[in-house]
Amino acid sequence: MPDLSFQVEAVEPLPFAATPLLVFKLRITNAAPEEQIHAVMLRCQIQIETMRRPYNTQDQARLFELFGPPELWGRALQSLLWTHTNVNVPPFTGSSRVDLPVPCTYDFNLATVKYFNALEDGEVPLKLLFSGTVFYMGRGGALQIAQIPWDRETTFRLPVRVWKEMMDLYYPNSAWLCLRKDVFDRLHRYKVRRGLLTWEQALESLLPAGDQEGQP
Template sequence: MPDLAFTVEHAEVAPFAAAPLLLFRLRVTSAPAGEAIASITLQCQVQIEATRRGYAPAEQDSLEDLFGTPQRWGETLRTMLWTHTSMVVPPFDGECTVDLPVPCSFDFNVAATRFFHALQEGEIPLLLQFSGTVFYRNADDALQAAPIPWHKEAAFRLPVQLWRDMMARYYPNGAWLCLHRDVFDRLARYKTQRGLASWEHAVARLLDGVEEDIS
């Protein structure tokens, strides 16, 4: 049975995608070399190891809604699930490199998005945990299948600037905020009744303290 190892060499923004997408350049090696890999159905869980980096004061302020005040971080700062992804690795002998797609959300109801957005510089410590099935041919050229052990993983430090540049490309000078339908309906009535030209004007007016009854 092949013994697989995984290494993330670098990450880049997918050049042509409908939504934000990172490509993690993944090197897969297999031993012993005599067992040719027919394919791998690969699943990956990506964790954010939030305790493995420091945070500037401004970042600490922005992360308060996730972890509370910094005085409590010894209890509340923890590893977070970012996302799940999957792919099929094509046939190879010995080793190969593939692009593992990692979709990225800009929904601020998602904890990982708020975490990334709060960071200003440095790197994001990630842990990629792999599972799935490897199909291979033994010395008799018979096709075999075996599960990928749960302990197979790879660490990677994602540059914060890469994530920020990606979101600036897909959402230039913008952000997404999901509202409950009843709240959106109230905001829509407020915007219409005041003859405001855009959603930004409606929200800015409320933030500036012009809080007439909009029920």
């Protein structure tokens, strides 16, 4: 029966997709190298292990909304569920490298987006947990089916630079902000009444003068 292990070898943004997409280069290895794998229907859950990296003073200020003051981080820092994804793995023997697509969003209502955006550099520690179904050739050439055990996982440190490059590729010098419809309507009326040409001008006119980044 197949005994699969997983390792992320690299990651890169995929240009020109319909939505922002990271591609994880995933190495799959079977402990029985002569066994023929016909296909794998692979599912993956990705978690951000926030407690497994250091944070400087600027990081702490920008993460105040998520985790509160740094003196509470001993309890506040918990793993964040980032996303679920899946991929169909083609036939292989021994090992194979496949592209694991991870759709991303720039919705600042989501904790994971706030987390990524708050970091300037370094790496984001990830845990990838795998499950799914393996189709393989059993004894006598018969097609067999097995489930991937729930304990199959791997870790990877995603460079913050890669995430920011992806968002700059899809949303250059931009960010997405989702508002309630009634709030948007009020902002729109404010913009029209004052003859402001852009949404940036409307928001800037409402921000206090001398507003400084880094103050919670």
